[in-house]
Amino acid sequence: MQEKRQKVAIKEGLFKIPSSPQEKGYLVGVKCQGCGEVFFPRRSFCAWCSSPDLKETPLSNRGKLFTYTIIRQTLPGSAMIAPYAVGQVVLPEGVTVHTAIACDDLNDLKIGMEMDMVIEKIKDNEAGQEVMGFKFKPVAKKR
Numbered sequence: 001m002q003e004k005r006q007k008v009a010i011k012e013g014l015f016k017i018p019s020s021p022q023e024k025g026y027l028v029g030v031k032c033q034g035c036g037e038v039f040f041p042r043r044s045f046c047a048w049c050s051s052p053d054l055k056e057t058p059l060s061n062r063g064k065l066f067t068y069t070i071i072r073q074t075l076p077g078s079a080m081i082a083p084y085a086v087g088q089v090v091l092p093e094g095v096t097v098h099t100a101i102a103c104d105d106l107n108d109l110k111i112g113m114e115m116d117m118v119i120e121k122i123k124d125n126e127a128g129q130e131v132m133g134f135k136f137k138p139v140a141k142k143r
């Protein structure tokens with residue numbers, strides 16, 4: 001029997017890791033109870049109205065590609081192997097997420113295209129846990 005390995009987020013509180021294959025994870029934002037503005041990643045007070053009353057809220061897993069750039073050199077020690085893309089995805093909540101982008105062919109990326117959030121293993125840590133990160137990838141085209 002294969003032992004189920006523990007999964008940990010690359011940064012605590014950034015997203016909810018699915019606990020079963022049926023579940024989808026989600027990014028964890030915070031919503032200002034004063035003005036309704038939503039933020040990601042979380043912050044301790046509202047950037048608009050300064051209210052400290054922010055409540056955790058699950059964010060949508062689908063958004064639109066706002067902008068991106070292609071990285072052509074792998075940084076020393078980086079888990080990301082060039083070429084790869086990073087960019088900004090805007091979610092329906094009005095949140096802009098800075099994110100790595102997964103795409104088989106980087107030439108397929110288009111501003112405004114629909115993107116899905118995915119939670120994937122980045123590496124193993126010294127404790128033998130799987131370190132998970134999130135990315136966005138283009139929504140699979142229907143053929």
Ligand SMILES: [Zn+2]
Nearest residue numbers: 032035046049
């Ligand atoms: Zn506010």
